[in-house]
Amino acid sequence: MRDLLRDVTLELLETLDEAQSSAIRAPFDVDDRLEWTYLPGARPGLTLGEMTADQRVLARRLIEIACSERGLTDALGVIAAEGIRRNLPQLAPGSTVDLFEDQRYFLRILGDPAGDEPWAWRLNGHHLALHQTVTAAGVSITPQFFGSEPTTVLEGPHTGRRFLAAEEWLARDLLAALEPAQRELAIVSPDAPDDILTRFDPVADPGLLHKGLPYGELDPRQRDLFTRLVDQYVGRAAEPIAQRAWHDITDAGIEQLTFAWAGSPKPGEGHYYSIAGPTFLLEYDNTQDEGNHIHSVWRDLRNDWAHDLLAAHYAAHS
Numbered sequence: 001m002r003d004l005l006r007d008v009t010l011e012l013l014e015t016l017d018e019a020q021s022s023a024i025r026a027p028f029d030v031d032d033r034l035e036w037t038y039l040p041g042a043r044p045g046l047t048l049g050e051m052t053a054d055q056r057v058l059a060r061r062l063i064e065i066a067c068s069e070r071g072l073t074d075a076l077g078v079i080a081a082e083g084i085r086r087n088l089p090q091l092a093p094g095s096t097v098d099l100f101e102d103q104r105y106f107l108r109i110l111g112d113p114a115g116d117e118p119w120a121w122r123l124n125g126h127h128l129a130l131h132q133t134v135t136a137a138g139v140s141i142t143p144q145f146f147g148s149e150p151t152t153v154l155e156g157p158h159t160g161r162r163f164l165a166a167e168e169w170l171a172r173d174l175l176a177a178l179e180p181a182q183r184e185l186a187i188v189s190p191d192a193p194d195d196i197l198t199r200f201d202p203v204a205d206p207g208l209l210h211k212g213l214p215y216g217e218l219d220p221r222q223r224d225l226f227t228r229l230v231d232q233y234v235g236r237a238a239e240p241i242a243q244r245a246w247h248d249i250t251d252a253g254i255e256q257l258t259f260a261w262a263g264s265p266k267p268g269e270g271h272y273y274s275i276a277g278p279t280f281l282l283e284y285d286n287t288q289d290e291g292n293h294i295h296s297v298w299r300d301l302r303n304d305w306a307h308d309l310l311a312a313h314y315a316a317h318s
Contacts, residue, residue: 028111045106071236133306140306192263212260
């Protein structure tokens with residue numbers, strides 16, 4: 001996987017002109033390496049819309065390598081939802097225009113993929129943040145953010161199209177499967193926060209989240225629903241990354257994971273949930289635009305920005 005990421009990234013870099021290269025490249029230890037956001041606006045990097053069609057193919061290839069097939073589908077869905085929101089021509093039914101054309105998603109490459117030192121690529125824009133750090137010890141893909149505005153298209157030629165639906169319905173299935181005493185632990189507030197609580201902090205603070213209902217207090221059917229919900233996030237990553245994440249979760253003690261719900265249990269109304277444990281957390285918020293605007297995030301408390309992988313790399317080369 002590392003070799004494939006390197007080869008595709010180097011192929012992309014070779015196609016860039018001087019201005020594009022200047023926009024997309026930065027040292028690995030650049031001061032803002034840990035800064036990110038899912039809000040609209042400019043970021044450092046080269047936008048997909050500023051690339052040629054061939055360059056956009058290579059940018060998409062990076063996403064394909066980093067993500068599972070479902071993760072790729074979700075990422076493209078986020079970009080499509082943004083295009084629908086902005087009424088871009090490539091989202092017109094029957095359009096042959098490249099989905100990525102005129103899209104303000106910024107690709108940035110940190111460090112030298114041709115060398116032996118750690119390097120990274122990141123794709124950031126409204127409602128999408130993919131951060132992939134590559135070291136000799138492995139590959140990290142968090143922080144990872146997927147959002148959608150709208151969640152369900154309410155008018156126009158795409159009316160009824162839905163984005164990131166499983167993130168909501170798997171959590172609702174789990175909530176509905178709980179016994180009354182379990183629901184009392186799981187539902188931590190009748191009011192949902194207006195956004196994910198960890199926002200876009202460089203280092204996620206699990207102390208911001210409610211504890212909720214522990215996995216260890218679930219029956220087998222409930223545990224299956226819980227696991228499927230976690231995998232909806234972790235399973236967006238390519239298999240080697242997802243396997244490492246699941247290993248860390250189970251090694252730290254899956255019984256320590258907790259599920260917390262806030263807001264209305266009724267579909268179509270504002271709601272929020274989180275799952276947190278010793279090594280990771282995920283959050284989902286759908287409160288804006290009358291419950292038609294999703295924010296969701298996966299943070300790896302050990303390996304966001306490849307923290308542990310970088311420590312292992314530098315220890316091996318000291």
